[in-house]
Amino acid sequence: MLYLGRDETGKKRQKWLAGFRTRREAESALAEALGRVQAGQFAHPGRLTVGEFLEQWIDAAQCELRASTAASYRMLLIKRVVPRIGHLRLTAVTPAHLTKLYSVLLAEGGKGGRSLSPRSVRYTHTVLGKALSDAVQWGLLPRNPARSAKAPRPPKRRWQCGRSGRYSAS
Numbered sequence: 001m002l003y004l005g006r007d008e009t010g011k012k013r014q015k016w017l018a019g020f021r022t023r024r025e026a027e028s029a030l031a032e033a034l035g036r037v038q039a040g041q042f043a044h045p046g047r048l049t050v051g052e053f054l055e056q057w058i059d060a061a062q063c064e065l066r067a068s069t070a071a072s073y074r075m076l077l078i079k080r081v082v083p084r085i086g087h088l089r090l091t092a093v094t095p096a097h098l099t100k101l102y103s104v105l106l107a108e109g110g111k112g113g114r115s116l117s118p119r120s121v122r123y124t125h126t127v128l129g130k131a132l133s134d135a136v137q138w139g140l141l142p143r144n145p146a147r148s149a150k151a152p153r154p155p156k157r158r159w160q161c162g163r164s165g166r167y168s169a170s
Contacts, residue, residue, distance in 0.1 A: 048140065050093060051086030057131045073127050080109055080116075080124050090140060098128070098149035106152060118152035125151035 006012055017033060020026040054077045062070045084101055085093065102121050109116040129146035136144050 048090045049086060050088050050090055051082045053090045053135060053140065054082060054086070054131060057134055061131075061134070076124055076127055077131070080105060081128060090135065093132075093145050095145045095148035095150075098125070098146055102149070102151055119154045121152050122154060125149065 017026065017029055020029060058070065058074050058077060061073070065073070081101070084104060085097055088097065102125060105116050105121045105124060106118065107115055109121065125146065129144065132141065132144045132146045135141045
């Protein structure tokens with residue numbers, strides 16, 4: 001059993017580590033977990049889902065954002081992310097889940113099942129990455145899975161010289 005300190009109500013937080021074949025494996029896992037707790041890198045898994053976390057995050061982030069930005073983030077997360085991966089536990093999200101999310105959004109993430117542009121999906125990746133980065137800072141995740149996920153690249157712009165002799169993107 002791993003002692004994680006006390007929560008905000010003063011109740012002890014403990015975590016059982018189980019499922020090891022040998023005593024040596026169990027002792028090794030316990031030593032590794034103790035090292036992460038002491039370094040402040042242990043994330044208490046809990047039962048928080050991605051959808052619940054994103055709702056908490058946007059409520060907390062509203063004080064730092066303009067009203068229009070917060071509304072944009074809320075719409076984006078509720079319409080694009082929560083219906084697809086909101087049911088997953090926050091600690092279970094992997095870069096593979098996010099990469100699959102991005103490919104689904106590219107194929108059918110827009111209104112009426114139309115595809116989204118790579119730029120829109122990349123914006124989703126940026127907002128989700130910020131939220132998961134805050135989850136790491138809050139001690140809910142050991143690392144940010146969005147950093148390893150593959151977001152689509154925006155198309156390259158071609159620069160052309162117009163009649164006026166100035167270059168513009170097309």
